[in-house]
Amino acid sequence: MVLANTEANGEELVGDAHLLPASTVGQKTGETIKSYLLSDRNPTATIFFEGTKLGVEPAPVVAAFSSRGPNSITPEILKPDVIAPGVNILAGWTATDSRRTEFNIISGTSMSCPHVSGLAALLKGAHPEWSPAAIRSALMTTAYVTYKNGRKLQDVATGNDSTPFDHGAGHVDPVAALNPGLVYDLTAEDYLGFLCALNYTDTQIKSVARKNYTCDPRKRYSVTDLNYPSFAINGGGNLVIKYTRTVTNVGPAGTYKVSVTPNQTPGVKITVEPETLSFSQAVLKRSYTVTFTASSLPISTNRFARLEWSDGKHVVGSPIAVSWT
Template sequence: MRGSLDPAATRGKVVLCERGVVKRAEKGLAVKEAGGVGMIISNQFLDGEGVVPDAHLLPAVDIGFSEGKRVHDYIHTAASPTVRLSFHGTQIEVKPAPVVASFSGRGPSAQSAFIIEPDIIAPGVGIIAAWTNSTSPTELLPDERRTEFNILSGTSMSCPHVSGIAALLKAAHPDWSPAAIRSAIMTTAYVNDNLGRDLLDESTGNRSIEWAHGSGHIDPERAADPGLVYELSTDDYTNFLCSSNYTELDIRTITRTAVNCSQNSSKPWDLNYPSISIMMNQPVPTTSGNYEIIVHRTLTSVRDANSTYMASMKEPSGVHMVIVPDKLVFSRKGEKQQFVVKTSANASRLQAGASRTEFGYISWTDGERRVRSPVAFTWHQSF
C-alpha cells in the first residue's frame, strides 16, 4: 500500500511485490513514492502463471507464480542480488496460444446443473482499445498521463468481443434469432491451440476442461456459416424451468405469463441448447447398477442447399453414448431434423452429496462444416 514502504530501504531499488489486495499499478506508485526505481509483480499461487500488462508508473514486469518463487529464493540466497529490467519489443506468434486466463469465469453454474457454463471464451488479456482522456490510464489520481488508447484485461474485455461478433452475425443474417446466433458461436468454436494441442488453463498449467472453456474459443469466421443451429423458443425455456423443478409461481414471475407444468414431460437436459449437460442422481444407498438417459435435440438448417451431416462423438469416461440417427439429410433452409443421444453409465462410488463430472462431445459434419457440442455427464450421490 502507498506509504507502507520504508524509503531508506526502498530508495534506488527494484522491489518484488506480490499480486493481490492493492491494484497492481498502485503497488508501483507505492514503490515510486518511496524512491524505488522499478518493480517486479509476482503472481500468488491462485493466480497461476498468467500475467497481464498494465500501464505502470515506473519500469515494471509481471511474472507467474513459479518464476516469482525463483526470484524470491534468489533474493534471499544471493549475497548481493542484482536485477536488470529490459524491454525486448512486442512479441507475436506466441506459443501456445490461446490459453484460458487464470481470471476467466468458471463453471459449473450455481443456478443449473443442466447447462455447461461458460458458453464460450474469447480474447480478454492485454486488449488495446480507445480510452477516455478524462482520466489516466491507471485511473490513479497522482497519474497525470493522458492517452487515447489503453490496454486492459478481464472478462469485461471478452464481453465486447462476443457482443461485436453477435452484432456482425445479426447484420449478416437478419433472420437469425438470438438462440441461432448463440448456437452458431458455440458450435463453431475451437478447442485446440496453435500447437494443435488441447487448450491449456493458465491457473494450473494443465489441460483446460469444459468448466473453464465451455464450447471453446470463439471463431467469428466459422460462426458466420455454421450450417446448422439449435433453435429455442419461449416455450422451450418454460419447459426447461418446469423440468428443473421451478414452481409455477416462480415461472410466472419470470415469464409474466400463466404456465401449466403438469403438461410438461421433458427433462431439463432436453433444452435444445448447443451443449449437453446430464445429471444422474444416484439414490442412497447406491454402489452398483446401470442408468440410461436419453437426450433429445433438434437441428435447423441455415443454408440454401441440400446437405448431409454425419455424426461423430467422444464418449465421457465411463459413459456409453449412441446417436440416433447418426445421419441427417436437409433439403432446404429452415428444415428441422431431430436426433437423440442415448447414454448409459454404471453408478459411481461417491460420498453422500458428492459429484463427479466427465466430459465428451458430439459433432455433426458435412465435410466442410462442423457443428460441435460438448457433453458433460455428472454423477451426483444423494444424501
C-alpha cells in the same frame, strides 16, 4: 518493483498500469527470484525492455481468471458457452482528469463480452432472420478446441489441457460462425417451459416474461428439454439419461453423419439415434436422441467428450460433460 503471481494466476501475465516502474513475472519465476533474494546477501536485478514478441505459442489459452464450470445454479446446462479474447486488450479508458490516458490495457470478462457481442451483431447483420438462440448456436458449434498442430487448448491456470468446464464449446471463430450448417434454435415458449422445469411461480415467470403465463400442470417439464448446443449430465451411481435435440438446417441440402470423440470414454457409453440426418430443401429440421449410460464412479469425477455432426464441409460440434455429484 517486481510483482510475482500467486498460484491463482500461475504463469499468466496481465498488463497493468503502475505508478512505479514495475515488471510482472509468473509464479515459477517469482519463486526463483524469492529463493535468490533469500540466498544472496547482495541481490541485484535489472529490468529492460526486450521488444514486442510476435507468434507467441500456445495462443489462445484459457485465462487464469476465466469463470469455470460446472454450472452451480442449473448443472444440467453446461457453462461456460464459449471463450473469446479478453487478456491484455487495448481499450478505451474514461478520462476523468488530466492525468488519465484515453486508452489502457484491460483484461477480464469486460473485454471478452464486447468481442462476442460484436460477433453476434456481425451474424445478425449477415442473417437478419436468425434468432438470438441461433446466433449463440452458430458461435458455439463452430468454436475450435484445438490448435493448428492438433493439440488441445491450454489452461494457463494449470498448464494442462483445458476442458469444457474451462472453455465451454471452445474459442469463437467468426468466419466459421457465418456458415454453421446447422443450428440449435429456441423460442420464447421453450424458455418459459425451462422456467416451469425450474419450478418458477407464475409471479416469478411474469417478472421475466413480462406477461402472464401459467405452467401446464398436466405436462412434465424438464430442464434437459432445452434445445441447447451442449450436453451436461449429472447424477450419482449408475446413470441412464436421454437427451433429445432438434437441429435446423441453415445451409444447403445434405446429409450429416454423427461422431463422438473419444469413442471410448472411461465409465460412459454414448449412443446417438439416428446416426445420420438428411435435409432437403423442404425438410429443414431433424431431431436426434443421445443416450448416456454411465457406471458408478466416485463423487466429483468428470468425464468429457465431444459430439459432432458433419456433411463433409460443415462441422457442428457440441461439448459433453458427465459429472458424478
